[in-house]
Amino acid sequence: MSASPSDSWLFGTVLFLAIVGGVEAQGSEGEAQTAGAQARTLVAAENWSGAESLLREELDRIGEDPAAMAARAILEFNLAWLKEEHARDLRLEGNRENADEATREAEAAYRRILSSYPKNAQAAINLSLLLERSGQADAAEAPLKEALEAESSKVMELRLALADLWFRQDEVGRARREYEALAEDFPDDLALKERLVFSFRRVQEPSIEEMNAFFETCIELQIEGRHRLASEGMEALVHAAWREHREFAEEALLQWVDQHVREGRLTDEDLRVLPSPKAWDSQALTGISGLLNGEASGWWNEDLRRRHIASGIVRVRGDRLAVAGKIDEAVEFYEKSMALAPGVEEYGEEETPLSGRSSARLAAASRMAQVLHANRDLEGERKQKLDNLLSDLWDEKTERYRAGDREGMRQYHKTLAVIHTDQGPEESERAAYHLNRLLKIEASEARREDRPEKPQPQVHRMLAIGHEKNGEREKASASYLEASKGYLLQRDQRSATTTLEKVEADMLNDDAREDFQRVQSSIRLTGEVLGLRGGVNSEAWRQLERMRKEALQSNDERVKAWGDAHLKSIAQQAEIKAIQTGDKTGAREWEAKRKELGPATQLRLENGAAERERYLRNLRDRQRGARGNVRQGSRKSGSR
Numbered sequence: 321m322s323a324s325p326s327d328s329w330l331f332g333t334v335l336f337l338a339i340v341g342g343v344e345a346q347g348s349e350g351e352a353q354t355a356g357a358q359a360r361t362l363v364a365a366e367n368w369s370g371a372e373s374l375l376r377e378e379l380d381r382i383g384e385d386p387a388a389m390a391a392r393a394i395l396e397f398n399l400a401w402l403k404e405e406h407a408r409d410l411r412l413e414g415n416r417e418n419a420d421e422a423t424r425e426a427e428a429a430y431r432r433i434l435s436s437y438p439k440n441a442q443a444a445i446n447l448s449l450l451l452e453r454s455g456q457a458d459a460a461e462a463p464l465k466e467a468l469e470a471e472s473s474k475v476m477e478l479r480l481a482l483a484d485l486w487f488r489q490d491e492v493g494r495a496r497r498e499y500e501a502l503a504e505d506f507p508d509d510l511a512l513k514e515r516l517v518f519s520f521r522r523v524q525e526p527s528i529e530e531m532n533a534f535f536e537t538c539i540e541l542q543i544e545g546r547h548r549l550a551s552e553g554m555e556a557l558v559h560a561a562w563r564e565h566r567e568f569a570e571e572a573l574l575q576w577v578d579q580h581v582r583e584g585r586l587t588d589e590d591l592r593v594l595p596s597p598k599a600w601d602s603q604a605l606t607g608i609s610g611l612l613n614g615e616a617s618g619w620w621n622e623d624l625r626r627r628h629i630a631s632g633i634v635r636v637r638g639d640r641l642a643v644a645g646k647i648d649e650a651v652e653f654y655e656k657s658m659a660l661a662p663g664v665e666e667y668g669e670e671e672t673p674l675s676g677r678s679s680a681r682l683a684a685a686s687r688m689a690q691v692l693h694a695n696r697d698l699e700g701e702r703k704q705k706l707d708n709l710l711s712d713l714w715d716e717k718t719e720r721y722r723a724g725d726r727e728g729m730r731q732y733h734k735t736l737a738v739i740h741t742d743q744g745p746e747e748s749e750r751a752a753y754h755l756n757r758l759l760k761i762e763a764s765e766a767r768r769e770d771r772p773e774k775p776q777p778q779v780h781r782m783l784a785i786g787h788e789k790n791g792e793r794e795k796a797s798a799s800y801l802e803a804s805k806g807y808l809l810q811r812d813q814r815s816a817t818t819t820l821e822k823v824e825a826d827m828l829n830d831d832a833r834e835d836f837q838r839v840q841s842s843i844r845l846t847g848e849v850l851g852l853r854g855g856v857n858s859e860a861w862r863q864l865e866r867m868r869k870e871a872l873q874s875n876d877e878r879v880k881a882w883g884d885a886h887l888k889s890i891a892q893q894a895e896i897k898a899i900q901t902g903d904k905t906g907a908r909e910w911e912a913k914r915k916e917l918g919p920a921t922q923l924r925l926e927n928g929a930a931e932r933e934r935y936l937r938n939l940r941d942r943q944r945g946a947r948g949n950v951r952q953g954s955r956k957s958g959s960r
Contacts, residue, residue, distance in 0.1 A: 348382060348391035356398035357857045360905055368406050375399045393433050397443060400429030404450055405905075423454050434463065441467055441474030445481045452485065460485055476506055483515070492522045500533075513541055517553045526560050531568060535575075542579055551579050555593055562600045570604045574629060577608055581632035584639060588612055612637060624662045631661035631680035635687060642691045650691055651705065657684035658712075682720070682728055685713055686735040710736075726761060733757045737782060748786040755783045772881045777806030781819060797827040804839055809885055811893045813850070817843055835879070838867060846890050850897055856909045864890065888917045 355378045362371035379395050382388040403426035410419035430447035433440055444467035452460040464482045472478060483498035496519045503512045520526070520534050538553035557572035573594070580586040588609070597605050604626075607619030611633045620630035638653030661681035689709055713735060720728035733754040740751035758779050766773040784799035800822045807816035820843065825836050841863070848860035855861065864887055871883020891914040898906035 348388045349394060352378065352382075352391035352394040352398075356394060359398055359402060363402060363405060364903075364905065366409075368402070368409075371402055372399070375402065389436060393437055393440070396429050396433050397440075400426045400433065400443070400446065403429060404446065420454075423450065426450055427454075430463075434466070438470040439467060439472040441472045441477050444472070444478065448481060448485060452488070457489060476502065476509075480512070480515075487515075487519060487522075492519055495519060496523065503537075510541075510544065510546060513537060513544075513546070514549055517541070517549050517556070520553065520560075521556045523560075528565060528568070531557060531561055531565070535568075535572065538575070542575075547579060547583055551576060554579065558594055562595050562602070566600075566602070569600075570602060573602070573604055573608075574626070577633065578629050581629060581636055584636055586612065586633060586636050587640075608633060620660070627660055627662050628680045631657045631684060634660060635680070635684045638684070639687060642687075647691060651688055654684045654688035654691070657681075658688075682713075682731045682735070685709055686731055686738070689713075689735050690738050726765060730758055730761055733761070737779075748789055752783060752786050755779050755786070772885065775806030775809040777803040777810065777812075777815065777819070780806060784822070793824060794827045796822075797824045798832055801828070801832060801836055801839065804843075805835070805882055805886075808839065808842060808846070809882070809889055811889050813843065813846060831876075838871075838883075841867065842886060849890060849894055855894075855906055856913050888914065891917055 355374060359371040359374050362368075362374065375395050375398055379392065379399075382391055382395075403422045407419045407422035407426060410416075410422060427447065427450055430443050430450065433443040434447065437443070444463040447463040448460045451457070451463070461482065464478050464485070468475065468478050468482075479498060479502055483495045483502070486492075486498070487495035496516070499512055499515045499519060503509070503516060506512060516534065516537050520530075523530065526534070534553065535557060538550050538557065541547075541550035541553060554572045554576035558569050558576065561569035561572060576594075577586065580590060591605075591609060591612070594600075594605065597609065603619050607630075611620075611630055614637070620626040634653055635657040638650045638657060641647075641653060642650035658681050661684060688705075692705055692709075713732060717729075717732040717736075719725075720732050737751045737754040737758070740748070740754065759776060762773055762776060780799045780803035784796045784803060787793075787796035787799060800819055804816045804820040804823070807813075807819060816839075820836075820839060823836060825833060828836055845860045845864050845867075849855075849858060849864070868883045868887040871879050874880055874883075891910055895907055895910035895914055898910055
């Protein structure tokens with residue numbers, strides 16, 4: 321297995337922090353950081369000599385004053401970084417002699433910093449990378465190990481840089497052991513899990529114990545919402561296991577398919593990343609391929625979980641037909657999906673957590689309702705089918721509440737809200753009831769799990785439409801405002817803007833009007849920051865930081881939570897955009913800013929901690945039998 325195209329980016333990323341470890345930016349240090357920011361602006365304009373002159377003038381100004389050593393280190397750091405960047409630029413131009421000279425000057429500058437500040441992790445990391453890139457790979461470990469021995473406070477960053485170095489030097493086993501050790505010490509760090517995925521793909525013939533451990537890492541990634549990484553990990557497991565550990569490979573395959581189905585994407589093209597059915601005689605793979613193409617093989621009848629997944633596969637096919645405008649064919653597949661799906665009454669007590677995931681039957685009914693609702697005026701038969709769904713959904717709703725299936729409860733209310741929307745005042749009231757139930761369920765879960773509420777802009781927007789239809793302008797404006805705030809937290813600038821335009825400010829009370837002005841300013845300032853017309857030192861970002869500070873001083877907990885989460889989401893979005901546009905300096909600065917702000921208050925897990933543990937425990941129980949069989953087979957065959 322080869323590394324993915326993103327490996328080189330992932331393992332080569334360097335954080336650029338123009339600070340000295342443990343030193344606060346005040347006085348001369350603050351002036352040095354300002355000079356560093358100005359120099360980086362000149363570098364962005366390719367004014368290398370101007371940037372260097374500015375930094376050297378500042379160094380000459382502060383001289384050898386012992387009280388200004390921290391400021392001097394900041395300027396040296398900026399100068400070292402500038403030389404390193406200039407060396408890369410010169411090398412790209414083919415000017416090797418000057419590039420080598422700039423590299424030597426950068427190395428000397430980093431070493432000067434470390435001689436005064438041996439604990440400075442970032443200087444050690446940058447020096448290590450510089451040595452590696454200049455062909456001195458054998459010497460690249462030393463700065464990292466020396467900083468660790470000096471007891472730097474950035475232990476995790478240094479150990480990670482060391483493991484990355486080993487990975488790049490093809491010492492995959494050594495690197496992977498360090499990633500695993502770090503993941504145990506820092507279980508919430510998703511960057512480590514990314515490395516575990518990429519490094520697993522480079523492991524040759526992993527043992528069954530390694531595969532078991534990696535399987536659970538992929539499950540955790542699924543639950544944490546890192547769907548792409550989880551899918552890549554499960555795909556790697558299938559490739560690693562299908563020859564000698566076929567039962568394990570099929571389990572990884574089912575998890576891979578389930579992930580794709582829950583995201584609503586699974587095609588024959590997706591299946592091509594897996595081993596060829598001609599080489600791998602897998603009943604599950606054959607059955608999945610058949611379902612995608614409207615054929616039946618019966619492989620799913622073995623257990624409830626397979627029926628659950630099979631129902632989802634058929635539903636996804638229905639979605640593709642609906643997008644293609646083949647409404648009647650789509651409805652037919654939704655009906656097949658509902659027939660395949662197990663009912664709640666079929667689950668035993670030990671399998672109840674399975675029903676806690678989105679009900680396959682309810683999901684198919686929901687999609688069918690949305691498609692029929694969107695096309696209800698085309699044919700009478702479709703309208704009749706929509707009406708018939710109401711009776712079925714009522715029975716399903718009773719079972720969802722009885723089983724305590726919160727995801728199913730949400731799906732039920734969402735489906736009924738769709739059905740009742742836009743069907744006159746009486747139906748609008750029913751739609752509003754179901755939408756408000758959705759908001760109450762989320763509020764209840766947030767309290768129970770002691771976390772902020774997840775944004776639900778789509779729900780607020782549907783409520784606003786209903787209020788608007790009924791002439792309730794005040795309620796409609798308030799709901800549109802909440803929807804706009806939610807879209808901002810979801811980093812959807814366009815929807816936030818178009819939704820806010822529907823708010824009638826004169827219809828809001830005083831508190832809501834302040835909220836409106838806050839959101840309006842946020843959208844404008846966020847646009848400036850993300851439009852690359854600024855950065856971490858821009859006036860737009862400073863205004864956003866001031867707004868966050870004001871929000872955190874509010875007595876309204878919702879205002880506090882929104883103000884805090886919104887700023888963090890902007891920093892994350894700015895970092896992503898900088899990476900996408902090739903702005904390496906900006907990406908490093910935004911990453912540093914994001915980490916400075918702390919983790920986003922927006923919950924990353926699909927469920928709360930209790931549900932996460934319950935799901936993992938239930939999954940381990942389900943795997944125990946299959947894994948036991950795999951281990952026995954391994955011992956008999958003598959394989960690793």
